[in-house]
Amino acid sequence: MAKFCPKCGTELNDDAVFCSSCGCKLQTEENKFNNTVNDKKYDIKTDKYIQEPTIEKNLDDLNNDEIYITDKSFFDMFFKKDGRLNRWRYFKRMLLIYVIRLIIVMTLFIVISDDFGNTTTAEDVFITIVSLSFLIPEYFLTVRRFQDLGVKDLSWAYWLVGVDAFFIIFGNSMANTNSTIKEFKSYFILIVYFCMFLYLLFKKGTTGNNQYGADPLGNTDKNK
Incomplete structure (x- = not known):
């Protein structure tokens, strides 16, 4: 049963x-x-x-035996949507995602581009898709961080990841344009994303248990 x-x-x-x-x-x-x-x-x-x-x-x-179950596998750390994530764990995992994405994208650019650093449209699309794939774990981490803050409207996670996706797709072309307005929009999007990231990084989570689960800074399965 x-x-x-x-x-x-x-x-x-x-x-x-x-x-x-x-x-x-x-x-x-x-x-x-x-x-x-x-x-x-x-x-x-x-x-x-x-x-x-x-x-x-x-x-x-x-x-008060409701304890926080720590993430033990790679899947739990980056592809789990349930539960809460405190600031330090969020920072370390997001930093790891950014560093790996940067290394892979730069490596692909060096390998694919010609001697003058030029790439074809198909190659640019491939690099963009690879970069966008890193938004999947970013989304899960962002959802769990919002849940730690007790936010009811989790659609903010879609919005934040969407800003990052927009910058990945259009940021480079907008920054290289001669239009001052488009260039301003590109940097404005980047600033908004950075401000939201700082909010998630420094905002203290809910003390004690909330509707999304146990406090990650409280009792855990490691100290019970």
Whole structure:
């Protein structure tokens, strides 16, 4: 019989104690019947110990057992949409994406271009597609960062990644034009993107758990 997380609905293994997606502690048969406090009271008249009424204890209420599940695989780090991402993890992963994208694009340009640094239209399109592919992990990281901030409208992630995509496709041609207006638009788009990136980088996330999961700076599966 399939087992699902009561909070986020993720399908889990039968022996799972915590949800691998949101970190919610699951109710098992063991803690269902063992999370009680039994107290025996001595009765002088009967010279016996009398069992006091059982008081059930909810461990989730006592220990706040919803913990943050850290990303363990490459897929979880860059292609996972659920959960939250704090500022430091966001910065490190975004920096890695930018550095790898720059190295790959520059390498392709050096290999493909002729001796004078010229490329054909088809080659430019290929380099652009390769550069755009890095927006996929950027989108997932941005969504999780917005979720850490408790933002309800996650369409902001589409907008931010869209700005980056626009600059990749049209930024170079707009910057090289003789039109001052088009050149201004190109740099304006870059400034807007940079300001949004700084906001995500420095804005502190929600303290404690929010609607998207456990606090990445709180209890994690590494320190439980």
